[in-house]
Amino acid sequence: MTVWDRPEPPTRPAPLDRERIVAAAVALADEGGLEAVSLRKVAARLDVGPMRLYGYISTKEELFDLMVDEVHAEILPEERPGDWREALRGHAHRTRRAALRHEWLADLLGGRPALGPNALAVSEATLSAFDGRTDIDVVMRAVETVSAYFTGAIRREVADLRAERATGLSKDEWQRASGPYLTRMLDTGRFPALARLVHDGTDVDAETSFSTGLDWILDAVAAKLGEPPV
Amino acid sequence: MTVWDRPEPPTRPAPLDRERIVAAAVALADEGGLEAVSLRKVAARLDVGPMRLYGYISTKEELFDLMVDEVHAEILPEERPGDWREALRGHAHRTRRAALRHEWLADLLGGRPALGPNALAVSEATLSAFDGRTDIDVVMRAVETVSAYFTGAIRREVADLRAERATGLSKDEWQRASGPYLTRMLDTGRFPALARLVHDGTDVDAETSFSTGLDWILDAVAAKLGEPPV
DNA sequence: TATAGATAGAATACAGTGTATCGACATGAG
DNA sequence: CTCATGTCGATACACTGTATTCTATCTATA
Incomplete structure (x- = not known):
């Protein structure tokens, strides 16, 4: 029984915060342009339901603002x-x-x-x-x-x-x-x-x-x- | 029987062309901003099914280009x-x-x-x-x-x-x-x-x-x- | 004139979108 | 143990751009 065959704990998703959301959005945009950024895709990348994001962001425009500030x-x-x-x-x-x-x-x-x-x-x-x-x-x-x-x-x-x-x-x-x-x-x-x-x-x-x-x-x-x- | 009570002929829609489409789009944008321009709304304003537009325009971006040129x-x-x-x-x-x-x-x-x-x-x-x-x-x-x-x-x-x-x-x-x-x-x-x-x-x-x-x-x-x- | 073909237009369909709402569940207080 | 609170997931709605499919109408030929 080594680390390798021991199953990982049910990886509870890393706690969400704006930073992680923005980073995911930026990554998506870098890969596929702005139009590839959808709240659903951002959420998916964080293994989270789309609606979770609204706890940290109140609109998609706001997400864009955060992305701009990030860069x-x-x-x-x-x-x-x-x-x-x-x-x-x-x-x-x-x-x-x-x-x-x-x-x-x-x-x-x-x-x-x-x-x-x-x-x-x-x-x-x-x-x-x-x-x-x-x-x-x-x-x-x-x-x-x-x-x-x-x-x-x-x-x-x-x-x-x-x-x-x-x-x-x-x-x-x-x-x-x-x-x-x-x-x-x-x-x-x-x-x-x-x-x-x-x-x-x-x-x-x-x-x-x-x-x-x-x-x-x-x-x-x-x-x-x-x-x-x- | 005057002109007034004689029913109008079944007003076949004015023939469509780019100009009319672009004009409608510009009008919509003037009223509600770019985001108010949807192919469906443009078509509706011309009393036409949305798909008709694709005979004159091949994508929404193209419509935007035409709008820009119009102004x-x-x-x-x-x-x-x-x-x-x-x-x-x-x-x-x-x-x-x-x-x-x-x-x-x-x-x-x-x-x-x-x-x-x-x-x-x-x-x-x-x-x-x-x-x-x-x-x-x-x-x-x-x-x-x-x-x-x-x-x-x-x-x-x-x-x-x-x-x-x-x-x-x-x-x-x-x-x-x-x-x-x-x-x-x-x-x-x-x-x-x-x-x-x-x-x-x-x-x-x-x-x-x-x-x-x-x-x-x-x-x-x-x-x-x-x-x-x- | 009858029929076949072409073609224009409408209707339907699909895969997505942003976001509101609602219901379950967990957690903490009394 | 019960109840309130608040968080999170699922569901739902109205809408988007566009592909496809069907249906009329017109044209041309037999």
């Missing part, structure tokens, strides 16, 4: 940023990387105010890089502008990624050669400027494009904060 | 913009206004590539304001940056609007006084920079904030396009 833990900077520029840039890039790890984040980003503790901590970290500044309205505008930018940019990047994946073609192939509908549209001659851009524009990788736009905005912010232009 | 008709500029700056600014503001008329647009914006004819026409209009420029990569980055910004900014604005509406409180009241959860969080002292900003920051109306951020970015773009700083 904000990954967005927290590890060390104090050197200056405000580094803080804003880091915030943007870490959010982007989190969204590439959890693509469903792109669907939720900006969809509702993010007020969870981790999200607040992220804001705090970013803002604290502006400590000592008195022009706090400019600071506020700066943070808002940058986060509007990266929200939009990340959404677009993920959207493009999915579209690309759906056709199984590389972006280059898709845009230039085959993508039959778009090619046809551009060939109508109704969109000359657009056609020229698609045809002659060099396409840069997503990260560079993200960074470039971000840096432009940071330059603008610097100007508004009264720093001398480079 | 892009409202985003088309009425007259040719004076210069690129006016073009970009106009594009942003018209998109914002469209999203305030059709809040559900905020949920869809940036969620998938917008390639419908109207969306393409909007891009074309914007791009054509750069006609004659040879630095087309810079132009591309400029357009992308600006549209990333307004996508994100619009989403946040609508999200805030809804949150505000949900509590029935004015933004001011909500942020400062009652919003019990947030106040409690800020009172923990864990978010001093954030607390200070919420407390001391003057809150400007959404439109001004949108415009300000946009203008900053346009300034940055101008710099990159090699125009002298103001």
